[in-house]
Amino acid sequence: MGISSDLKPTESELEILQILWEKGNCTVRDVHEILEKSKDSGYTTTLKLMQIMHEKGLVARDTSSKTHIYTALLNQQKTEQHLVNKMIDNVFNGSTARLVMQALGNHNASKDEIDSIKKYLDELSK
Known part of the structure; x- marks a missing residue:
């Protein structure tokens, strides 16, 4: 998948994408725990960012279990x-x-x- 002009990840979104690229499928908690090591960020901020990324088509979200699993859609x-x-x-x-x-x-x-x-x-x- 190429990057269309409307898919421009922000710096924070890129940080999350890098985690998903390295780790594969992750929950918001997984991503948050990794982000927390390098910056002061609240869980709800991470959750909101990942929800926005889902709306923008940067990540996919599997809602089949209680804990939602996110996957990077960008190569x-x-x-x-x-x-x-x-x-x-x-x-x-x-x-x-x-x-x-x-x-x-x-x-x-x-x-x-x-x-x-x-x-x-x-x-x-x-």
């Missing part, structure tokens, strides 16, 4: 690609190189990450 790779392309266009004036240099300049990449990047670049230049 992780396509969503990431869409957001990166948007960032390249809007922030880096269409320059992929500027994005990469900014990312590598601001974060300490491990030797393994740098080796993976070199390998990827070698593959691209073939």
